[in-house]
Amino acid sequence: MQKCGCAREAVEKYGDMLYRICLLSLRNTADAEDVVQETFIKYVQKSPDCNDSGHEKAWLITVATNKCRDMLRYRSRHMTESEELLNSYAVEKEDSGILEALMELKDKYRIILTLHYVEGYKTEEIAELTGISPSAVKMRLSRGRKLLREKYRKEYM
Template identity: 45%
Template sequence: MRSENDVNSAVETYADMVQRICYYHLKNKADTEDIFQNVFLKYMLSDMEFQDEEHKKAWIIRVAVNACKDFLKSFFRQRTVPLDIMNETAVYPEDGEKEVFEAVLTLPGKYKDVIYLHYFEGYSAAEISTILGKRENTIYSLLSRGRGLLREKLGGEEFGE
């Protein structure tokens, strides 16, 4: 089990990123908060030794993505419908990116993950391939196709690197 200072430091450093990851997967503030707590609880209870800060960040991203996917596949989630469907305020990386962020949310999951990690978190294709456990060339293909889908959604021809 990790020290209180270590857990508090991780929460301060990665809280916004984990919230954004959870929100773009779950599209629901309440579920985002639940998964957010689970991610940092898992971090607290883990005895994993990290090589450096980037390794820790990649581990937290992977745990967040997997927790969201597990939640979406859960029996409870598949068999219930929310009572109130509201347009909740998202945690956007920057105010000017709201339209792009919302367009990314509408992408199929396989494109959404790589587009988000590349453009919003600044990871290279090689780093994304390590985080998601996919081949680097697959990541390049997903980025290219995802950009094409975003270009169609946003009505622009200039979206890209």
């Protein structure tokens, strides 16, 4: 079992992936940066025991998604600044709108869809990462996919 904890290596390796998950979940670059930073700080402070890079990555995603959930819960009770959209990332015409459509979905669907379609995790793995049951993940994936398709077709096709 290896000890994890080298900050530079981890940020280089997983920084973009965590930032992507957080940004798609929180819809706000400043909040996403904060959550990613807090996640990596926790990572160097705790130095979790990891069998392999899969474990290390899973640990980081679990912590980051929990922090995102906390942040969203906080936001639901406190007014925050208007949310930023992700236009700058969808520069190619063929991709326009898909991220915006994703952004319009509820938090619970966004994170599951991101982990599945963007990061390639399977339902059981997402269940493990997010702490919800596999059947709930399947349900959210299926409903989220339907909603995303609907929103995307309605507004951008």
